[in-house]
Amino acid sequence: MDQIAFLEPRPAVLSRRREIVADLLDLLPEGCLVHEPRELVPFETDAFVSYRRLPLAVALPETTQQVAAVLKYCHRYGVPVVPRGAGTSLAGGAIPQEDAVVIGLSKMAQILEVDFANRTATVQAGVTNLAISDAVSADGYFYAPDPSSQLACTIGGNIGMNSGGAHCLKYGVTTNNLLGVKLVLIDGTIVDLGGKALDAGGLDLLGVVCGGEGQLGIVTEATVRLVARPEGARPVLFGFDSSEEAGACVADVIGAGIIPVAIEFMDKPAIEICEAFAQAGYPMDVEALLIVEVEGSEAEMDAMLASIIEIAGRHGVKVVKECQSATEAALIWKGRKSAFGATGRIADYICMDGTVPLSQLPHVLRGTAEIVAKHGLRVANVFHAGDGNMHPLILFNANDPDDAARAEAAGNEILKLCVDAGGCLTGEHGVGIEKRDLMRHQYSEADLAQQMAVRAAFDPQWLLNPSKVFPLEGRPAA
């Protein structure tokens, strides 16, 4: 794959590589700078593995002060910087470039404070999403946004991409659960945005930074909202004869004002992939499956389920399977959350992230199937149906350049279809490198210019994650 261009490396930076490495070695403790060429190779990509660029060096700071020192240095000498959490981005958000210093937050993985009185946790940016919930689960709390990669992805990366997850239908995405951050600006200034309260007054800069894709600064600490665990929770499986019926059922459930915690969709190929990995007991004789999770007291769950079953009946639901135990529930979610990785068992894939109005789900599902078939490829659909956030996984053979090019072309067409249906390019994975050149399909020049002006206000030289998000042409001059 080579359709997407990166910025030309700055010759002035490349020619100073040796000095830059020497200076960074001085700024960081021992073992916190990777610079041997062979050791840089594993950092050349993230989970969008089709694209790869070697970085100049990888800094792994242990403190906010060290992050600030590296940023200040890079700012002074005009060295691009690419932030990296766990490198799980499906949009290439953490892919570096030849003249960039990667700042990896993986050594900053401490939970700093849990404050049950205020229902907050303050953590370093390298803490994984799931580690927050693990730290407070014994006390009956959890951190709500749950990207499928929550086992590995970091809160810093979640903030960068404003990540979602299965349970965001009820609880909202990262921005709805983020209260404050410690942010290091490109010149090394350390600022605190927000705090422990729901609103901090003044401009909502926290809202700007969340979803900033590492272009506005580097988050080193975050204060997030903790949510009390519900009395009970129960995932229920609904099997349908067609993807369109399942999609229409979702639209009707939400349209009736029923908001379960999660409504997840899997089509037949996805069911087969996930069942092979998790043995969760998904029904295998259906074309599409919805995992609907309800929560609350037994009575609440029963009442909500009854309404959903009634609506599903109108769409010819074939199987309704209630989960019988906590172990079974865990397996159902394990299968769903491992869907992308498990796809690796049968093929390489690229994962789309378009989001569409629910009424458009059947139309877009049909269109997706047509596009992929036209390119002679296969697709597996597994996504957050409740909020219309689609994830077609386009299957291809990475060792066949022609296959890869067709996969990329199909992906672009699917994303355009989502935008044309009234949706958007990305629901939770971010624009990264993957969707950058489609931004003009979604936004007018005026819209883009405003966004770029805000971005440039934080980083006038465009040093932070520079090849991402905004098309390379038409950027404001530094």
Place this chain on the structure above:
Amino acid sequence: MQTNFTAEQLADPHVATSEKILRKCVHCGFCTATCPTYVTLGNELDSPRGRIYLIKDMLENGRPADAEVVTHIDRCLSCLACTTTCPSGVDYMHLVDHARMHIEETYRRPFWNRLTRNILAATLPYPSRFRLALKAAALGRPFAGFFKRFKAFEPIGAMLDLAPKTLPKASASSKPGTYDAAGERRGRVAILSGCAQPVLKPGINEATIRLLTRLGVEVVAPAGEVCCGSLVHHMGREAQALEAARRNVDVWLAEVEKGGLDAIIITASGCGTTIKDYGFMLRLDPVYAGKAARVSALAKDVTEYLATLDLPQQEAKGLTVAYHSACSMQHGQKITMAPKTLLKKAGFTVRDPAEGHLCCGSAGTYNILQPEISAKLKARKVKNIEATKPDLIATGNIGCITQIATGTAVPILHTVELLDWAYGGEKPVAISNLATKMPA
């Protein structure tokens, strides 16, 4: 993941296998989260995904191993937590095995590192040499601190720290022979005598033989058996490992010919993982491939076999056991429930310590070769175990027993020692002071 090998490279069967493994990886990064060295060091180079990438780069370019790659591969515990986590089914074990062979073939280690590894490979697999070495180590113990002051000698300090103050007497159970079933015979099994374990804790196999014969199973300790080869296998010394494997295959299949075997019982899960892999290790040997696969199919952890005997529920003992699942048990052999179910049936209250997927840092010779990381993992493991407030700890691997015992005062036993007690044997000496608290 895309790979880049020439047809010529793929003609090497080891490369061909590794290429298939690499193709399955989608670089999702899930494995990093459960990797003990990544959570300790916070550097992707010390994570499975990082190592996979380093190995891929080295093999694709047909390069000899270099100091950097060796550093990061050496830091891998081979705990295989990554393979439990991996959704796409990447066979990391065989990939890292290949990398270790490649390192052994193409890289010359610094003198002290080479010497330490040679000493380990020449001592540990041989019970008589190991016994002698431990006696010498007991004399050297006071100097452990001295050695640890020098980077190159750290492993010697670590070895001295691990050596027990006193050694149990040589046990009859490690001598070849047949132990008859009590009453009606319901099965016949061979038992792996092992190498380091009978020197350090002969009581484990003694308890196994007592328990199995009492349950009506004839137990054979065949003559001519050697160390399973796992130690040298993990050092990349494949010829030596395969030699051991072939020898054992011959010994066990001869025993099958003699009187039939329902299983080859293994009481150290580290050995179990390797013996279950004999079929793969010898796949390229036309004479042994089939035989080795038969042996691998017969290999059973002792708890795996006991679980088939349908033992009765015993009265509650009022003792809380923290069950530590060895990595080779839970990740290597995917045995997760059987030991706990057996302990519960035997009347113990069983607790799962937090972060049970993380290695204790023992990992064969890892605690000697990588003492710093190992010590951090041990401290983390002991903290998690002690948080369950156990009366005792049970586990199924001698390495973990030795490692954890040096970090806590809570007694640690092999699962089978507790089962032997629960089903008619004597109370283990290590917990003789522990009062059983019968429920009121």
